[in-house]
Amino acid sequence: MKRLGNIPELPVYLPDSEVKQFSSYDRSGGNDDGFSGKYSFVRKNEKGHLVIFDASSSGVIERIWTPTPTDDTLDFYFEGAASPSFSIKFRDLFSGAVSPFVHPLAGSKVGGFYSYIPIPYKDGCKVVLRGEKLMFYQIQYRTLGAAYRVQSFSGKTTADEQKLLRRVAESWADEDPTDISWLTKKTACIENELKLEPGKTLSFASLAEGGRVVGVQISPSRLFEGAYKQVDLRITWDGEEQPAINLPIADFFGFAFGSRSMKSKLMGATDAKLYCYLPMPFDRSARFELVYRENKLLEGQPVLSLKTSVFYTAEKRNIKQEGKLYAFWNSSQPAPGEPHLFLEGNGAGHYMGTLLQSQATEFSHFTEFFEGDDKTLIDGAMAIHGTGSEDYFNGGWYAQPGGWVEKLGTALHGCLDYSLPFSRTGGYRFYLTDKIPFNKSIQHSIEHGPEQNNRKVWYTSVAFYYANRPVQINHPPQNETAIVFQPDTLTFYTRLMQHLTYNGNIHLRDGSAVSEGADNAAMNISVAELQKGKYKVFLHQVKESDGNVEVSLAAGREPSGWKKVPLKDQDCYLGEIEIYDPAIPVSILFKNSDRKSLRFNRVMLVPYK
Known part of the structure; x- marks a missing residue:
């Protein structure tokens, strides 16, 4: 206890x-x-x-x-x-x-x-x-x-x-994760105010004798939001050849798809600051740095004004009884049939935390990639086999009301984000009492898809563990992988999450929207998660038809005129709309003049580039 x-x-x-x-x-x-x-x-x-x-x-x-x-x-x-x-x-x-x-x-x-x-x-x-x-x-x-x-x-x-x-x-x-009243009188603090320029690396704490870091705070947290994760956190213990921690600062502190998200007991981000209270013992020295990568895609990268605090004590690591903190960052698109690896390598230590952002790169299977199971092999033998990705994070029932559908968490685990239209989600889990020891090797992975890793994804994870030396070496983040993937298709499903509502001669039957007869029908799409701008609108029929349907589109202003749309293609192009206010639903009006049955199971909005 x-x-x-x-x-x-x-x-x-x-x-x-x-x-x-x-x-x-x-x-x-x-x-x-x-x-x-x-x-x-x-x-x-x-x-x-x-x-x-x-x-x-x-x-x-x-x-x-x-x-x-x-x-x-x-x-x-x-x-x-x-x-x-x-x-x-x-x-x-x-x-x-x-x-x-x-x-x-x-x-x-x-x-x-x-x-x-x-x-x-x-x-x-x-x-x-x-x-x-x-x-x-x-x-x-x-x-x-x-x-x-x-x-x-x-x-x-x-x-x-x-x-x-x-x-x-x-x-x-405790609802205030940044409270540091628990620090003892033996705790010292290194505080700095920094101006971080693009292309530069700044040290914000350097310790030349053994001890342990017990807390890190960096503010303001808003500086690290956005699709481009240009600032890396780099931490090196005892002059080791490779940093123990070397990854985008947003991913380290539990941001999700460019926004602040995690507020766990151990680490996260508030509206004001980033915080981490994972104990970090070391033997001889410690160096904390911020790396600001330049990016040619970004014009006028600003100079960042930061405040940092590193809390530490003189208590050295007990080499026989304690490990040093390491983190492995993996941002990649795993090949079909291959799982996403949280951590794989040889050595001894114990695993104690996972952060994961999961993004589909194809947009017809909602967030079905989260059916994948976690697997943990310890010293070459299967030790843990999970039952689903949200299950791994102590959640359940993604895309279902009351389930894994919102940013919400506890002290040790939770959902970082969930968006059905964007086909993305994420979670965090820390192992406090249940940390997983390994003596020779560890392979900790998660599937992407219901079976045989059969969904195309981009997964970004951070694996935390304690060991005497790194189990898997971090490669420095690159602009190509330290970025939030932007879907080119935003998909709304007729049977999931109630983004779609129906009026008139249209109703839900066996998971599909069905319009029959000549009467008018209307469907509203909640677009609260989308940005302002122009979009092409498509609907996906359950199967092709030989008829036509008349369509009128509206997004809070005067509807477009009626347009006859042939149903010969399974993905039917309905026209374009401009979203001026995402709080106002997009409306699609149908006139089924051919008296043919129209049956579809998803609506797609494709943003103009």
């Missing part, structure tokens, strides 16, 4: 322990990661109930996640007991109604239900769901060697444990 609130211990290794996971992933390699329930249990017991977790020896369950909790009872059997040692309704792991599963250490956000309350067990644990069906789930746990003293979970807490629980919960719920 103490580790839930102990950020200073993030660099500390957990020897003789392994992190593994039980989950409902499709063992056949398909996408049935919980829909049917076929893979959502280890086995059935003699009563027909579902055994969903079964581990021998000692360990601790560190994370439980599902988007589909039920009122069925969960029974926890410890130490080979014949009867349950602890029972609880599955839903009450997350409701906050049953101690010690209190908010926000357990709860729900963006469609997912999660619990980080540790459930230790000695000499084995079995978890049984008293029900006939379970859908999606993940139970992440840590095996513990003989040196660890373990007492099995009882559900009961002492007065001291309740006090600790309240203190940690209050810390997670």
Whole structure:
């Protein structure tokens, strides 16, 4: 429980322990990661109930996640007991109604239900769901060697444990992530006011003796917004040949597609400043730099006026027990059939955080790339196999009301952004208690698409880990990859997210919009996410037709005149509109004079370049 609130211990290794996971992933390699329930249990017991977790020896369950909790009872059997040692309704792991599963250490956000309350067990644990069906789930746990003293979970807490629980919960719920009142009197600060010119590199902190950085703040945060990520953060420990951290500053602090987004407990961006409180111990020296890349596509790059603060102590790294902080940045378009790699390499340490921006580069499959599973191989063996991308970030149900559809997060995890028209989303997750140790190697990746990495994407990720040396070398950011991809087609889907509303002789049938008969019909498109400007308008028919339809377009001003549109092409060009105010929906009026049936499943707006 103490580790839930102990950020200073993030660099500390957990020897003789392994992190593994039980989950409902499709063992056949398909996408049935919980829909049917076929893979959502280890086995059935003699009563027909579902055994969903079964581990021998000692360990601790560190994370439980599902988007589909039920009122069925969960029974926890410890130490080979014949009867349950602890029972609880599955839903009450997350409701906050049953101690010690209190908010926000357990709860729900963006469609997912999660619990980080540790459930230790000695000499084995079995978890049984008293029900006939379970859908999606993940139970992440840590095996513990003989040196660890373990007492099995009882559900009961002492007065001291309740006090600790309240203190940690209050810390997670703190809404001011830039508060530094926790700094001790032993903390010193290097403050600077800088003028950063294009093409220049400036050092904003340099330490010549061993110690540890405990906080970094940079302001104002607005300077790093926009599609062009021209400023890099570069951090080097102990004179190493390669920087430990070398990536666009916007990506390091959790921006999403050019805008401030993440406000986690550990790092992020407020309206005023960037902040990071990941502990950074080092042995002999530390150097913090800002690199301002020139870009020929940008005229008149401004000089940036910045304020920086680096908080540090003289406490040197314990070389045997702690790692140094490293971050690996990967902005790329993975080949079809190949996953996106968060981190891959040889060495020893532990993994503790992921930031991801996911962008489709084709625009007919909405955000279906987020069906992809995460996979983690530790020392050459599969340790964790997830059930979907939003699941990895403790969310659920992208493109569904109440689900993974908005920028929203918690202290450790959340959604960075979601836009169906732009075919993009992103998430963040930090591993506080559940950091993943590796002794020889790690391969941590995520798929892009329902099966076989079959969706074209551009993924940008940051992987955080602690180690004695880098596991994978960062290449310096280049202008070509340190940029926000701009889709050339903005797509609205008839069955998703209610961007489209219908009036008159048009209605939704089996996921498609259908207009039949000669009566007039109207469809409104919410364009609040779009910029002002001119757009070409297309609709995608379910299949080609031999008729015509008359169309009139409007965007808050006088509608265009009626235009006869042939339906011989599956993608029908309707005309052009100019959006003057994105708060005003675009309207498409139809007259089906041929009395032919018009059936379509998406509308596309293509901006003029």
